[in-house]
Amino acid sequence: MIIQRKYWRLAMDTYDITFVGHMCYDEIIPYNSPARIAPGSAVLCGAVVAAKTGKKVAAVVKMAKQDESILEPMKQAGVETFLIPSEHTTYSRVIHPVEDVDVRKLVIVRNAGYFFIDEIPELNTGFVHLAGISDQEFTLDFIYGLKRKGYKLSADMQSFVRQVDPETGEIEFKDVLQKMEIIKELSMVKLDIVEAKVLTNTDDIEKAAGAIEAWGCPEIVITHSGGVLARVNGNTYYEKFSNSSVVGRTGRGDTTFAAYLSWRMDHDPREALKFAAALVSIKMESPGPFAGTVNDVLVRINEKHR
Numbered sequence: 001m002i003i004q005r006k007y008w009r010l011a012m013d014t015y016d017i018t019f020v021g022h023m024c025y026d027e028i029i030p031y032n033s034p035a036r037i038a039p040g041s042a043v044l045c046g047a048v049v050a051a052k053t054g055k056k057v058a059a060v061v062k063m064a065k066q067d068e069s070i071l072e073p074m075k076q077a078g079v080e081t082f083l084i085p086s087e088h089t090t091y092s093r094v095i096h097p098v099e100d101v102d103v104r105k106l107v108i109v110r111n112a113g114y115f116f117i118d119e120i121p122e123l124n125t126g127f128v129h130l131a132g133i134s135d136q137e138f139t140l141d142f143i144y145g146l147k148r149k150g151y152k153l154s155a156d157m158q159s160f161v162r163q164v165d166p167e168t169g170e171i172e173f174k175d176v177l178q179k180m181e182i183i184k185e186l187s188m189v190k191l192d193i194v195e196a197k198v199l200t201n202t203d204d205i206e207k208a209a210g211a212i213e214a215w216g217c218p219e220i221v222i223t224h225s226g227g228v229l230a231r232v233n234g235n236t237y238y239e240k241f242s243n244s245s246v247v248g249r250t251g252r253g254d255t256t257f258a259a260y261l262s263w264r265m266d267h268d269p270r271e272a273l274k275f276a277a278a279l280v281s282i283k284m285e286s287p288g289p290f291a292g293t294v295n296d297v298l299v300r301i302n303e304k305h306r
Helices: 043-051 067-078 142-146 179-183 192-199 205-214 253-263 269-283 294-304
Strands: 014-022 024-029 038-041 057-063 080-085 090-095 103-112 124-130 155-158 160-164 171-173 189-192 220-222 227-232 233-240
Touching: 014 155, 014 253, 038 227, 038 233, 043 057, 043 067, 043 253, 057 067, 067 080, 103 171, 103 189, 103 269, 124 253, 142 155, 142 179, 155 253, 171 269, 189 192, 189 253, 192 205, 192 220, 205 220, 220 253, 227 253, 227 294, 253 269, 269 294
Parallel strands: 014 057, 014 124, 024 090, 057 080, 124 155, 155 189, 189 220
Antiparallel strands: 024 038, 090 103, 160 171, 220 227, 227 233
């Protein structure tokens, strides 16, 4: 593939967080509700949240150039975007076959392909967060390349646990052969309860966090339907969600971690966890990325997360 270098110009500004991952179209098929299609991805959910907290944010995305208009929500939120052109924009289908929102069938219909280190712009950034939606985006060699550049890394383990069947496109949640090598390169890692169980063979999120900590990552965030846990340098924190509906459940983990990472830069783990739980609780009450303000989150904390 010929890299169109005009799309990976040198980034002269300094960013607090840079999100890397595919943009995609999400076809959401809820249980007993009409289907809907909208731009999505872990990058979109995360970058918008981080920008709304006041952080300076960049997003490096891989997608078809002709679909560039779906970057507008990020641009309008103040996110600087860097597009790596691909033949396709990733298209994912999310099917909820039962009422439990944590039970999902995921299918990748089209895929933008892997990231390569020479495609990534030279960035001055506090964190690089690997926000993939499947194992078709990042390799261990890519992670090593980012580390050689001196970047502080965080990652969403769905980027490795969600493994795409090459024939059907259906995603299966599988253990990751190189999980310890990946995790020890990270300063923070995000998982949900399903991913945590696949990697650690326990559905006790506190035990799972302890196991992952032993692999070399000092800060672990795990979400499940009831709330979010953080394990930080041997200490465990937990905060319940306060949402009144789950119509906006898609993007829960991406949003939670982006809020946690953004707030954590200036706050202790407990305060960052409260902020993240409150913000994602608001987000889950409406479809799409978080559309509120920091003040909305602070009000929710005062009302529900004291």
